[in-house]
Amino acid sequence: MLLNLKQILAPAKQRGFAVGAFNVTESTMFRAVVEQAEELKAPVIIQVSPNEFEFCDREQYLYFVERLQHSPNPFVLHYDHGKTYEGCVRAVQAGFTSVMFDGSHLSYEENVRAVRRVTEMAHAASVSVEGEIGSIGETDNFEAGTVKDMIYSTPEDARQFWEDTGVDALAVSIGTVHGLMPRGYVPVLQLQRLREIAAAVDVPLVLHGGSCTPAQEVAEACRSGISKVNVSSEFKNAYYQSIKDFVLADPIKVSPTLVAKDAVQQVRRVVCEKLNLFGAVGMAGDYRAPARERPTGEALPAVD
Ligand SMILES: [Zn+2]
Numbered sequence: 528m529l530l531n532l533k534q535i536l537a538p539a540k541q542r543g544f545a546v547g548a549f550n551v552t553e554s555t556m557f558r559a560v561v562e563q564a565e566e567l568k569a570p571v572i573i574q575v576s577p578n579e580f581e582f583c584d585r586e587q588y589l590y591f592v593e594r595l596q597h598s599p600n601p602f603v604l605h606y607d608h609g610k611t612y613e614g615c616v617r618a619v620q621a622g623f624t625s626v627m628f629d630g631s632h633l634s635y636e637e638n639v640r641a642v643r644r645v646t647e648m649a650h651a652a653s654v655s656v657e658g659e660i661g662s663i664g665e666t667d668n669f670e671a672g673t674v675k676d677m678i679y680s681t682p683e684d685a686r687q688f689w690e691d692t693g694v695d696a697l698a699v700s701i702g703t704v705h706g707l708m709p710r711g712y713v714p715v716l717q718l719q720r721l722r723e724i725a726a727a728v729d730v731p732l733v734l735h736g737g738s739c740t741p742a743q744e745v746a747e748a749c750r751s752g753i754s755k756v757n758v759s760s761e762f763k764n765a766y767y768q769s770i771k772d773f774v775l776a777d778p779i780k781v782s783p784t785l786v787a788k789d790a791v792q793q794v795r796r797v798v799c800e801k802l803n804l805f806g807a808v809g810m811a812g813d814y815r816a817p818a819r820e821r822p823t824g825e826a827l828p829a830v831d
Pocket of ligand 1: 608705757
């Protein structure tokens, strides 16, 4: 079943677990995540970043939507880190049930204005919206072990932003970093800050950069108000490492069915580990398919 973010995160927030959100680029990775979620009866969010979205053709998303809609397991198809209004419209037109508008690089006022515009468009199509307050860090220099652009979220800003925009989920910056960690850098989550933000807003909170943050801290964050955790680099790294090892060991056997076999298992291993950590395994039974089919994106404003 294909839900929006609001629908998939409500039971998570209520019962104190988090839904894993996995960034997939192509259909082999997509199948590995979907089949593992189904096996574990865990709700899962499939997400696609703007670069990944542009990399694939529109027909791929017809397949994604069809596959997720007909699964007994709850899923969301989410557009991650959208940076433009037009990008968000295209995702809705492609059948995505949720979009993120990341205005963390903008001033507060510009961020609010841009998110409100996206929210108005998306909500008209029953599509949910994730916003971001503060700024989640990026790896600056891998060898030097430094990060950049991290601005912690505060409970006051989170509450104001939520009231000003009407977002359905809110990404907060509490110490995680996007991507694989720079050498020697160990992210420390500010769990007290998280608890204060969770107490100040009544909207599900999102943790980005869930790949290499210590497991116990992520598990604690899921019990302290985080309802969605984004995972990307960790399973992609396992996927491509496996392919690299296979091809280097036997450059003659380059058939995709042989090359991808172990890589798929590596993705499934990471997904399984994360879903257990988030407390999401077996939670699919909490969900019911929405009563009405959501409207298609046909009535949306036209963009090139
Ligand atoms: Zn992110």
